[in-house]
Amino acid sequence: MSNSRNPKHDISTEVSDKETQIKAKKLQESFISGKISRRNFVSTSVAIGVSLAGATAVVNQVEAATPKSGGRLRMGITGGATSDVLDPGQILDAYMINVSMGQVRPNMTKIMPDGSVEGDLASGWQASNGAKTWKFDVRQGVEFHNGKTLDSTDIVDSIRHHMGPDSKSGGSGVVSGIASIKEDGKYGVVVELNEGNGDLPILLSDYHLNICPSKGDGSIDWESGIGAGPYTLEEHEPGVRTLTKKFANYWNTGNESHFDEVETLGINDPTARLAALSTGAVDAINNVPAKTASRLKSMVNVKTLISTGNKQCTMPMLCDVAPFDDQNVRNAIKHIINRQELLDKIFFGYGQLGNDNPVGPANYFRANTDELPQREYDPEQAKYYLKQAGLSSLSVKFHAADTGFSGSVDAGALMRESAKAAGIDIEVVREPNDGYWSNVWMVKPWSACYWSGRPTEDWIFSQIYYSKADWNDTHWNNSSFDKLLVEARSETDEAKRRDKYVEMQRIVHNDGGLALPVFLSEIMGYRSNITVPDQIANNWELDGHLAARRWWTA
Amino acid sequence: MPNIISMIIKRLGLGVLTLLLLSLLIFLSVEALPGDLAETILGQQATPETVAAIRKELGLDQPPLTRYLNWLGGVVQGDFGNSLALKKPISGLIAPRIQNTLFLTLYTAAIAVPLSIILGLAVSLFRNSYFDRITNTTALAAISMPEFFVGYVMIYFFALSGYFPSMANINANTPLLDKLYLCFLPALTLTLVVTAHMMRMTRAAIINVLALPYIEMARLKGAKPSRIIVRHALPNAIAPIVNVVALNLAYLITGVVIVEIVFVFPGLGQLMVDGVKFRDVPVVQATALIFASAYVGLNLLADIISTLSNPRLMRQR
Numbered sequence: 001m002s003n004s005r006n007p008k009h010d011i012s013t014e015v016s017d018k019e020t021q022i023k024a025k026k027l028q029e030s031f032i033s034g035k036i037s038r039r040n041f042v043s044t045s046v047a048i049g050v051s052l053a054g055a056t057a058v059v060n061q062v063e064a065a066t067p068k069s070g071g072r073l074r075m076g077i078t079g080g081a082t083s084d085v086l087d088p089g090q091i092l093d094a095y096m097i098n099v100s101m102g103q104v105r106p107n108m109t110k111i112m113p114d115g116s117v118e119g120d121l122a123s124g125w126q127a128s129n130g131a132k133t134w135k136f137d138v139r140q141g142v143e144f145h146n147g148k149t150l151d152s153t154d155i156v157d158s159i160r161h162h163m164g165p166d167s168k169s170g171g172s173g174v175v176s177g178i179a180s181i182k183e184d185g186k187y188g189v190v191v192e193l194n195e196g197n198g199d200l201p202i203l204l205s206d207y208h209l210n211i212c213p214s215k216g217d218g219s220i221d222w223e224s225g226i227g228a229g230p231y232t233l234e235e236h237e238p239g240v241r242t243l244t245k246k247f248a249n250y251w252n253t254g255n256e257s258h259f260d261e262v263e264t265l266g267i268n269d270p271t272a273r274l275a276a277l278s279t280g281a282v283d284a285i286n287n288v289p290a291k292t293a294s295r296l297k298s299m300v301n302v303k304t305l306i307s308t309g310n311k312q313c314t315m316p317m318l319c320d321v322a323p324f325d326d327q328n329v330r331n332a333i334k335h336i337i338n339r340q341e342l343l344d345k346i347f348f349g350y351g352q353l354g355n356d357n358p359v360g361p362a363n364y365f366r367a368n369t370d371e372l373p374q375r376e377y378d379p380e381q382a383k384y385y386l387k388q389a390g391l392s393s394l395s396v397k398f399h400a401a402d403t404g405f406s407g408s409v410d411a412g413a414l415m416r417e418s419a420k421a422a423g424i425d426i427e428v429v430r431e432p433n434d435g436y437w438s439n440v441w442m443v444k445p446w447s448a449c450y451w452s453g454r455p456t457e458d459w460i461f462s463q464i465y466y467s468k469a470d471w472n473d474t475h476w477n478n479s480s481f482d483k484l485l486v487e488a489r490s491e492t493d494e495a496k497r498r499d500k501y502v503e504m505q506r507i508v509h510n511d512g513g514l515a516l517p518v519f520l521s522e523i524m525g526y527r528s529n530i531t532v533p534d535q536i537a538n539n540w541e542l543d544g545h546l547a548a549r550r551w552w553t554a
Numbered sequence: 555m556p557n558i559i560s561m562i563i564k565r566l567g568l569g570v571l572t573l574l575l576l577s578l579l580i581f582l583s584v585e586a587l588p589g590d591l592a593e594t595i596l597g598q599q600a601t602p603e604t605v606a607a608i609r610k611e612l613g614l615d616q617p618p619l620t621r622y623l624n625w626l627g628g629v630v631q632g633d634f635g636n637s638l639a640l641k642k643p644i645s646g647l648i649a650p651r652i653q654n655t656l657f658l659t660l661y662t663a664a665i666a667v668p669l670s671i672i673l674g675l676a677v678s679l680f681r682n683s684y685f686d687r688i689t690n691t692t693a694l695a696a697i698s699m700p701e702f703f704v705g706y707v708m709i710y711f712f713a714l715s716g717y718f719p720s721m722a723n724i725n726a727n728t729p730l731l732d733k734l735y736l737c738f739l740p741a742l743t744l745t746l747v748v749t750a751h752m753m754r755m756t757r758a759a760i761i762n763v764l765a766l767p768y769i770e771m772a773r774l775k776g777a778k779p780s781r782i783i784v785r786h787a788l789p790n791a792i793a794p795i796v797n798v799v800a801l802n803l804a805y806l807i808t809g810v811v812i813v814e815i816v817f818v819f820p821g822l823g824q825l826m827v828d829g830v831k832f833r834d835v836p837v838v839q840a841t842a843l844i845f846a847s848a849y850v851g852l853n854l855l856a857d858i859i860s861t862l863s864n865p866r867l868m869r870q871r
Contacts, residue, residue, distance in 0.1 A: 031577050081831065082829070083640060085639065095634070165603060167603075167604055168604055168608045169606045196827065238640070239828065240723065241723055241820075265721070265818065267721070267787065267817075268815065271709075272709075273814070275709045275713055275714065275720040275721075278714060279719065
């Protein structure tokens with residue numbers, strides 16, 4: 001949170017000599033951290049030669065960025081359904097993620113706005129034995145809404161809820177690497193993994209793994225909606241409306257809970273969501289369609305919020321089917337995609353260029369442009385690769401439907417035009433939306449697809465790009481990639497780990513069957529009666545779905 | 555009178571048969587949809603083991619016929635079963651939704667029925683005048699637009715200017731006056747959608763009756779045109795009017811899911827759509843039965859009223 005409180009105006013830029021600059025910087029820091037009063041700050045600044053306007057600007061910025069307590073947040077969110085249940089294992093979509101993880105039942109860990117992972121109900125952890133054995137410290141002095149004190153049993157039972165062969169949890173895949181989890185005293189938990197994995201703290205921030213109070217018999221009480229979060233569940237009509245109120249004994253009051261109450265409304269129709277925001281019936285909405293995002297700008301008292309995370313549209317080519325079984329053909333195709341054009345015309349500019357690499361803006365070890373230069377539209381290069389493949393021209397079919405990703409048929413039409421310059425003829429086949437995932441994706445040699453992305457490199461690589469993965473949607477098999485994947489997982493030295501992941505991204509980029517044109521932005525809107533920090537998390541929409549904890553009344 | 559009672563009994567019997575066939579049809583249709591609740595709940599993270607575990611718990615691993623008969627056995631005893639997704643009795647799920655839907659239906663009917671009958675009488679009184687043409691054109695234009703579009707137009711004119719809320723998110727604790735205010739736009743939208751049908755049927759029925767000799771007789775004896783229409787023509791035109799009113803009321807109960815979504819109204823339609831989406835068969839079945847009963851019941855009521863309004867039908871046979 002400290003980032004958001006740094007004022008944009010810096011009084012040290014107003015003075016010229018070095019010594020005074022340092023003085024001004026120190027002064028500003030003491031004011032921001034609350035060590036000196038506003039009056040003291042202004043008078044001293046003016047005394048060392050800062051303009052009154054400059055000092056006042058800093059005061060205003062700092063005060064605007066200081067969270068205010070009180071007020072109410074009303075959110076209009078998609079993805080709610082009448083059939084939503086409170087069982088954390090069956091949480092499906094934005095509405096319940098926001099209510100459960102974001103308001104009522106926090107996890108052991110959470111993703112910070114800068115993308116790092118921090119302890120939430122776990123106060124710290126140490127890995128040993130090649131990241132195979134993990135010891136977590138349970139935060140002390142944390143109280144559940146029913147007055148029970150959080151201890152290791154609650155944590156262990158909450159995670160076990162998703163484990164085991166009979167698990168009915170959507171989070172069972174996340175915890176599948178856990179061999180055992182047990183209490184280590186009242187405030188310690190020891191986790192044994194099947195094989196080393198340095199990402200465990202990030203995996204534990206998965207939206208299924210909410211911590212609920214243990215019933216004492218090994219099961220958890222999820223039915224009551226009791227958690228240890230900043231807000232207590234007051235009224236809950238599944239998929240329709242949820243009301244939560246500030247929990248007086250929340251352990252982190254003041255830092256992560258500013259509203260008196262939070263109302264969550266399920267609004268699935270995009271027009272209804274926009275109307276609710278513009279009439280002030282709600283303070284914030286998610287999932288604004290790119291087509292209508294410009295409308296937000298014309299509304300009074302409404303601000304647009306954009307975060308680009310790992311949500312990606314992809315165009316997988318099957319590496320074991322001709323002509324894509326030739327690496328050169330795959331590279332030719334990757335060079336005839338005009339990414340900037342797709343981003344501008346299909347997604348109205350709301351997104352980021354992809355680089356045929358599934359590791360996205362919300363991942364920690366993403367290769368930067370020095371490590372992996374951006375691939376550009378280059379028909380000459382495409383021709384070169386075709387020649388390498390022994391071809392003078394190429395004709396392929398691109399199978400698309402809006403289920404794959406919205407706008408994929410139009411994207412195909414644009415690619416068809418841009419490919420002509422390289423002598424490649426693309427026939428765009430419009431497929432029916434129904435049954436797309438079973439009849440087209442992973443069946444046709446080249447199709448449209450999307451992924452919401454994964455928080456860790458290991459996760460997305462193991463799930464989609466590992467040669468034996470269930471969802472290896474490019475049928476790609478690269479032994480050096482597979483080897484690096486296993487090595488990187490248990491590597492505990494961060495720099496070495498980064499090198500390995502960057503190398504893997506390079507391999508996918510150059511050899512994989514993945515064409516990834518664009519990472520898609522989440523577009524949200526909020527009213528000016530709410531303050532949103534400058535830096536928001538991009539692992540999920542609405543500040544990583546922790547908006548109720550991180551935002552405050554203006 | 556005995557005629558009417560035997561008619562009611564016969565019709566009720568046929569109604570039950572209709573409901574039974576319908577429940578079978580719905581069950582088979584949901585079965586025919588790809589995927590089931592287990593797969594939908596787990597989504598992308600489905601593994602064969604978790605899917606099997608959920609199926610076993612919910613009894614989805616049993617053959618379809620067994621499941622249908624189990625369900626039917628429960629319904630006969632008045633037990634609609636549990637929602638598969640929520641694992642709670644369906645009655646508790648449906649009760650608030652029925653209240654909301656009935657409230658919106660009555661609210662709309664209270665505006666639309668008097669409005670369309672009065673307009674219908676007025677346009678038949680001044681038929682072929684500019685008033686008649688303008689009213690007809692407007693009503694037809696309103697019915698020709700898709701209802702979600704009518705809803706958006708209402709939001710544009712009445713909600714964005716701040717007169718009425720764009721969201722009708724009522725719940726059981728909302729006071730009546732607030733409910734009337736919150737639900738004004740959806741009620742208005744539905745009124746625009748159903749008025750044309752009822753108004754034009756009223757007009758056609760009245761004009762039909764006006765061509766009969768006894769109306770000419772009334773005119774010859776010097777009765778005023780308004781009295782002729784209300785006193786002489788209307789009672790003989792009631793049967794077709796009541797029928798079309800019943801059809802529209804049934805439509806208001808069953809067919810308003812799109813309006814519910816536009817105005818974020820927690821009604822039965824939304825519940826059924828969610829049920830279908832998650833393949834929650836018992837919820838789909840229960841809502842379908844309610845919808846079908848509304849149709850059967852309202853049509854029966856319309857027939858009773860038109861029979862009562864016609865002495866010839868009362869005495870025949």
